[in-house]
Amino acid sequence: MIKPAAMQLSCPNCGWKNRFQPRSDALLGQELPQQCPQCGNPHLHSATIPSISESLTQLLGQVRGKRP
Numbered sequence: 001m002i003k004p005a006a007m008q009l010s011c012p013n014c015g016w017k018n019r020f021q022p023r024s025d026a027l028l029g030q031e032l033p034q035q036c037p038q039c040g041n042p043h044l045h046s047a048t049i050p051s052i053s054e055s056l057t058q059l060l061g062q063v064r065g066k067r068p
């Protein structure tokens with residue numbers, strides 16, 4: 001089961017940032033703001049945040065692969 005990556009929106013103008021975690025069953029259920037709620041800047045930066053559980057799974061896989 002693959003979880004969608006979380007999105008982080010940030011405003012370079014005033015420093016506002018917020019994190020959005022899309023749901024797997026309702027990918028389009030959460031609306032992302034089109035502009036900064038603090039200063040109204042429409043040019044928000046967006047970045048995906050890799051989920052922690054995914055990193056842990058990869059880590060565990062590496063540990064298991066290195067059994068003597």
Ligand SMILES: [Zn+2]
Binds near residue numbers: 012
């Ligand atoms: Zn702003």
